Each structure stands twice: as C-alpha cells, then as structure tokens.
Amino acid sequence: MYIFISILIVVACLFLIGAVLIQKSKGGGLASDYSQGNQYLGYRKTTVFIEKATWSLAIFICILSICAAFAVKTPVNKSSMAPAPAQTTMPAPAPTSK
Secondary structure (H helix, E strand, C coil), X not given: CHHHHHHHHHHHHHHHHHHHHHCCECCECHHHHHCCCXXXXXXXXXXXXXXXXXXXXXXXXXXXXXXXXXXXXXXXXXXXXXXXXXXXXXXXXXXXXX
C-alpha cells in the first residue's frame, strides 16, 4: 500500500511541476506563448484552470503524504537479550545445622 501511495505522490509531483512551469509569472511563462492562439478557452480561463489544477495537486500531495505516514508499519524493537523473569515467590530459607 505504501509503494502505491508513493507512486501516486511522484506522479502528482510531476504534474505539479508541469503546472507550475506553464503558469504565467510576473516575468512571463510558458502560458504567455499561447495567449494569442488560445481561442477555445480564452487566456483568462486557461490561467484559472491551471491555478486550480496547481492548488488541487498540492492538496492531493498533502493528503497522500498523510496517508503514507499512516501506511508505514512501525518496526517492532525486540532485544536479543530477554529480560530475566521476575521472582514472584520468596526462596525457601536455607536449612540450618544444629
């Protein structure tokens, strides 16, 4: 289960990297190259979609990280030396010679 969640996190991270690179920043971005030919959704709709996708992927990664933390099995620490059993009864007194 942990491996499956880890794979989902890696895939979501790759999509998040792509979404961040596409976003238009203050200095421009990959989305600025498509602003002229983007008639279908419009430039504003594209930026809104990419922003929602970015936030959704970030939340998805956080939730998966929390799930992965619960999916990890905690190791059981067993010592090779077992503790000595406690004596529950008093030893018999030693016989005395007269």
